[in-house]
Amino acid sequence: MPELPEVETVMRGIEPAMTGHKIHKLILNRPDLRWPFPSGMEERVSGTKVRGLRRRSKYILADLDSDETLLIHLGMSGRILVSRDPLGNFAHDHPPLQKHDHVIFDMENGARITFNDPRRFGAMDLLETNLGDAHPLLCKIGPEPFGNAFNEGYLVNILKKKNSPIKSALLDQRVVAGLGNIYVCEVLFKAGISPKTIARKISAKRTMPISQIIKEVLAEAIEAGGSTLKDFRHSDGELGYFQHRFKVYGREGEPCVNEGCETKIRRIVQSGRSSFYCPKCQR
DNA sequence: ATAGGCACCTGGTGGC
């Protein structure tokens, strides 16, 4: 599920309960997610203080005062629940464990952060903080969409070498960090480019706007996530699944939202994943 | 080196 905007939203959601606070106890309810947890993880994390949270691509990174960094990936179905009372104070009474509640952070401030992931495509690991991006899961990831290295020239250049459909190229985390199936569909709709087009065959004139469009689409989604966060004392405190209506994703058969178009949105399968697009507006 | 396909896992939905 979670692409960059959802991961960013989850990170911001756990921030108040975590940053500057001590993790009283880390509880692992099973030995692994996608991979086994690192050895001694409970002991290495319990009792540390969280210096700060960062996001790199779809990973949340929690820097601990033990000079280790906790890496969290939500996979496809990972969710995080923060237990707190309706007034927004940290609660010391927590809801009963649900199925697939695999990891629990009991904070010294009384907050409980629960990681739930039915499909277990998520992951956690511990690395030395000063390792930076050298971790095997991070070292091949491309530029952050909101970072300086990501700009028109960079993207035009890399896309003109890609012999795959533009859909696959933008999904490739080495090209740009954080896009997933939903937001690539939305970006291509906004760019008016068919997901089927081979990337290197698209003129520079047409690929040039894509980097800006990526920033706009992601920023808008983060904003939508932020507005659900503002409300989250009224909800159950569950983070990650804010849903705002997409323009093409999940809209097969519905009319294109572009002014005066009305063409039915089409769904095709590309390398095993659904692409949604308007066959008239996207060429 | 690059592109494409599979595998990992569980749950929800819709058809018969």
Place this chain on the structure above:
DNA sequence: TGCCACCAGGTGCCTA
């Protein structure tokens, strides 16, 4: 109600 096929927001690994 049961069974089955198909779908799902990710990504590492293997193959050609």
